[in-house]
Amino acid sequence: MTRAEISDLYGGSKFGGIEPSKSTPNVLVYSDPIEAEKHGYTFDGWSEDGDVYLYTGEGAGRQEFTGGNRSIRDHVEAGRTLRLFRTTGRKLKPGGKVHYYVGAFELDKDRPYVRADCPDKTKKMRSAIVFRLKPLGRVERRDGDKAATDDISPTAxxxxxxxxxxxxxxxxxxxxxxxxxxxxxxxxxxxxxxxxxxxxxxxxxxxxxxxxxxxxxxxxxxxxxxxxxxxxxxxxxxxxxxxxxxxxxxxxxxxxxxxxxxxxxxxxxxxxxxxxxxxxxxxxxxxxxxxxxxxxxxxxxxxxxxxxxxxxxxxxxxxxxxxxx
The missing domain is CATH 3.40.1350 (Trna Endonuclease; Chain: A, domain 1)
Incomplete structure (x- = not known):
């Protein structure tokens, strides 16, 4: 589906990467690694073992827990489920990019996010929030959707x-x-x-x-x-x-x-x-x-x-x- 079709069905804006829905109890999370890389986000994707989906938060400069980042962090307290969509790389004219539904997620309870340095659009280093999303039930995994880096390690x-x-x-x-x-x-x-x-x-x-x-x-x-x-x-x-x-x-x-x-x-x-x-x-x-x-x-x-x-x-x-x- 395109963003417009998803928005019509489940709510949320047609443009932002993190969209809390006003019509359904969900936070719609859109993953577009190619577009994200233009903004310095290089972490998005599945970990090597497929246990965690890494997702970079939003915001220029040092990322804070405001807007969409806060809605992901507080999704359990708000009674919302994280619904992850990822681009396929195809575009429809008109309609925009095509997305597939990856599945339902929640933040990892032990380590919901980590801080990571990455460049912004001007190549200046800043601190980004990288969420660690855990699947809730069955999810869709496709070739090429692994993260550029593996998940965190408990030891050096x-x-x-x-x-x-x-x-x-x-x-x-x-x-x-x-x-x-x-x-x-x-x-x-x-x-x-x-x-x-x-x-x-x-x-x-x-x-x-x-x-x-x-x-x-x-x-x-x-x-x-x-x-x-x-x-x-x-x-x-x-x-x-x-x-x-x-x-x-x-x-x-x-x-x-x-x-x-x-x-x-x-x-x-x-x-x-x-x-x-x-x-x-x-x-x-x-x-x-x-x-x-x-x-x-x-x-x-x-x-x-x-x-x-x-x-x-x-x-x-x-x-x-x-x-x-």
Whole structure:
């Protein structure tokens, strides 16, 4: 049916994604992943095991429990059933998009929703509400209606995955600044990965799923051979290095593979004070030189030494810095 036909039968507006009906005891919920992706909603669909349907709430900016979001949250108290419809991808002229009825749902009683970061229409990150809908009886499942990410996990998950050279990070800055930062970081990461592989090191990256989070965290380079984790930044400024330190500390809580060293990868040598900051955190620093090679700062008790990587006898592995920490 089209939205107009559904509205005529069961009430609710013909346009919004979440429509409490004034004529029937239902909240009509419309899922259109293709349209949702234009607004930064990438979570909608069935979980991997088919137990939960993830549905992103409505609203620009940080989503709050107003309007349709509140009607979903409070549907049990209001005596309403959640009725989910999903687009088929077909359009009728006139009439609009065709929808099929997925079935009746209610919010999961233990974890009705989670917060997840996603971009808005301007690509600025914001906090969205992602509802966890549980089927009430028989529901319709079709090919291609799985969510882009799996449901939340009760425990942390960690795995080594291949490095995707084209997969760069998004920053909460202007589009021009963001694009430039992405290009610099991607180029630096690609060059250093090639350097490690030339030294016969196995290289990947870590995929981390914090408990209760929908979106996984992807690290930059993970040197499998030496157990060294790198966080790359496109600039050697204080804010960039502070962010890198925070990211590495965040990642470390969820890592269950061998981790000998955490290191910040930079396009140039930072100032002496920032080098001191990095090493005081028990982290190493690798930076590109004007010749296109890489140098690193070794952390040793009460001493900081800089030397070219090709002179490091143990293929770049830093000495144990536990004494200095």
């Amino acid at each position: 998950e960690c795995s080594v995955v291949p490095v995707e050279r084209a997969n760069v990070k998004k920053f909460d800055v202007s589009p021009r600044e963001r694009g430039s930062a992405q290009r610099r970081e991607a180029d630096l990461t690609s060059r250093y990965q090639a350097w490690l592989e030339a030294q016969q090191h196995a290289v990947g990256r870590l995929c981390l799923r914090p408990p209760g989070d929908l979106r996984p965290l992807y690290t930059d380079i993970y040197d499998i051979t030496d157990g060294e984790l790198y966080e790359a930044k496109g600039a050697a400024e204080r804010d960039d290095i502070r962010m890198a330190v925070g990211q590495l500390l965040d990642y470390r809580r969820h890592i269950d593979v061998r981790l000998q060293q955490m290191t910040i990868l930079l396009p140039e040598r930072p100032s002496d004070d920032l080098v001191d900051f990095i090493t005081s955190c028990g982290m190493g620093c690798v930076y590109a030189t004007a010749s296109g090679a890489f140098d690193r700062v070794d952390v040793v008790p009460n001493l900081i030494l800089c030397r070219p990587l090709d002179q490091v006898a143990n293929k770049g592995k830093l000495p144990d810095s536990s004494a200095s920490r």
